[in-house]
Amino acid sequence: MQGTLYDGATAFPHSVQAEVRDGGLDLSMDTGWSDRVAGNVLKRIEVSKTAIRLGRTDMPGWRLILPADAAPQLASLLGREERYGRWIDRIGLLPALAAFGAVAAATVAIGYLAPQWVAPHVPRSWERNLGDAIVGDFGDNRCRNPEGQRALEAMAERIEPGVTKGPDAIRIAALDIEMFNAAALPGGHIVVFKNAITETYEPDELAGIVAHEIAHVRRRHVTEALIRELGIGALIRLFAGNIGANAEQLVALSYTREAETEADTDAIAMLRRAGISPKPTAELFDRLAEGEGSGFGAEFLNSHPLTGGRAKRFRATFDSRARYRPALDQKQWDALFNVCSQVAPSRK
Numbered sequence: 059m060q061g062t063l064y065d066g067a068t069a070f071p072h073s074v075q076a077e078v079r080d081g082g083l084d085l086s087m088d089t090g091w092s093d094r095v096a097g098n099v100l101k102r103i104e105v106s107k108t109a110i111r112l113g114r115t116d117m118p119g120w121r122l123i124l125p126a127d128a129a130p131q132l133a134s135l136l137g138r139e140e141r142y143g144r145w146i147d148r149i150g151l152l153p154a155l156a157a158f159g160a161v162a163a164a165t166v167a168i169g170y171l172a173p174q175w176v177a178p179h180v181p182r183s184w185e186r187n188l189g190d191a192i193v194g195d196f197g198d199n200r201c202r203n204p205e206g207q208r209a210l211e212a213m214a215e216r217i218e219p220g221v222t223k224g225p226d227a228i229r230i231a232a233l234d235i236e237m238f239n240a241a242a243l244p245g246g247h248i249v250v251f252k253n254a255i256t257e258t259y260e261p262d263e264l265a266g267i268v269a270h271e272i273a274h275v276r277r278r279h280v281t282e283a284l285i286r287e288l289g290i291g292a293l294i295r296l297f298a299g300n301i302g303a304n305a306e307q308l309v310a311l312s313y314t315r316e317a318e319t320e321a322d323t324d325a326i327a328m329l330r331r332a333g334i335s336p337k338p339t340a341e342l343f344d345r346l347a348e349g350e351g352s353g354f355g356a357e358f359l360n361s362h363p364l365t366g367g368r369a370k371r372f373r374a375t376f377d378s379r380a381r382y383r384p385a386l387d388q389k390q391w392d393a394l395f396n397v398c399s400q401v402a403p404s405r406k
Contacts, residue, residue, distance in 0.1 A: 059128050066119030076124060078131045085122075097135045105129070185281060189245025193231060201232040201252070206397025209390040210250065213261065216385050217269045217328050228275055230268070234398040239357040240267050242274035244281060252398050254358070258342060261394070265332075265385035266325060266339025266372065270362070273324035279317040312361055322368060326375050335382040336372040343369035 063072040063085065077084045083100060086092040095114065103121065104111040110128055114120040124132070193200070201207070211222050214230050221228050230248040238253040248271045250264075258264045274280060313321070329336050346359060347369070386394065 059124060059131070061122055061124040061128075063123075064119070064121040066117045066121070074122075076122065076128075078135050081135070083122075083135065100136060102136060186245035189229075189243045189247040192243050193229075193247050193249065196233055196235075196249070199233050199235055201234050201398035203393075203397045203399060205393040206232065206395075209386060209394035210397060212390055213265060213268055213385050213394070214248075214272065217265055217332050217334070218272055221272060228272060232394075232397045237357045239361065240271050241361065242271040242280050244284065246275055248272065248275065251357075255394060255397065260338055261384050261386040261391045262335050262338035262382075263342040264394075265334050266329065266336065266342065269325035269328045270321045272328065273321035274313070274317070276324070277317070277320055279313050279321065282317065283313055312363075318362065318368075322371060326372060330375065332385075333380070333382055334385050335376060335380075337376040340369040340373035340376070343372065 059076050061074050061076045063074045064070075065072065072087060074085045074087050081097045083095045083097065084092065085095065099115045101113050101115060102110065103113045106126065108126050110124045110126060110132065112122040112124065112132075210230055210232055214221050214228065222230070226246065228246045228248060230250065232250050232255060233252065235251050236253055237251040238257055240248065240250045240254050242248050248268065250268065254267060255264060258267075325339075326336055329339070384391075
């Protein structure tokens with residue numbers, strides 16, 4: 059078969075005869091020149107409808123161009139043409155695509171489930187240290203009115219007796235930041251932003267939010283979210299390093315739909331045991347949904363999306379025959395309203 063050879067030393071094309079024989083390629087020219095190229099150093103560079111371009115692994119600039127109809131002869135020397143990659147060509151394109159799909163599905167499943175598997179095994183001491191660092195990073199933004207702080211802790215105790223005591227105590231704090239939100243943090247911390255206190259109409263509305271965050275802490279949803287959003291390696295570095303300005307980013311962690319539903323279910327159960335009406339929480343969710351486009355509670359909705367009838371689930375558990383009592387009395391509610399101020403005028 060006739061071909062064109064570029065010998066790699068000059069740019070001049072040479073007309074050659076090529077013949078596949080005994081595991082190699084014999085080349086010759088009319089001038090009497092000849093050469094033999096071992097099959098194990100030959101490689102396909104390009105295959106088109108009109109030509110096949112070959113190269114040599116031991117001579118980078120060497121090229122041999124043969125007509126496309128030489129493919130059957132070269133197949134015995136070079137093997138089948140690899141169109142997609144070695145293992146794909148061995149099993150075929152469609153089986154390879156199916157394999158890729160299976161691997162992708164498995165990767166997504168593991169990525170979704172791994173946080174649930176790993177979170178229970180993260181040492182609580184790591185979480186506590188990280189949570190302490192996050193809360194400490196807010197510095198002067200922490201509200202320090204003693205009477206208001208006692209009222210906030212009293213609300214948590216009213217929702218779940220003993221929750222602020224013992225080795226697994228939840229520590230709850232108010233932050234003097236103009237934002238309607240509350241967040242569970244690693245290590246049993248909960249922070250409630252100022253507007254979530256001052257823009258709720260009654261203590262039972264806030265109680266539903268606090269109960270929801272307690273549920274996130276108890277179920278270790280915070281660590282799951284950290285693993286899901288940061289990855290296990292980054293999470294370990296976070297536990298070991300200085301979180302610095304990451305505090306506000308970590309407060310904005312988002313949870314899966316399943317985790318949000320679990321937290322709502324647990325919150326409803328806590329309110330029922332405590333004899334606190336769930337109806338005000340439902341009304342708060344209604345207001346948040348109505349104000350979604352106006353900016354009211356935007357931060358809360360980003361981290362706690364109002365998925366499929368959250369207000370309806372709380373409202374459905376209201377029992378008109380039950381004897382509910384407020385999460386806080388009026389004096390405590392006034393104190394909590396002013397938790398971020400030094401002076402505590404009466405709440406109106």
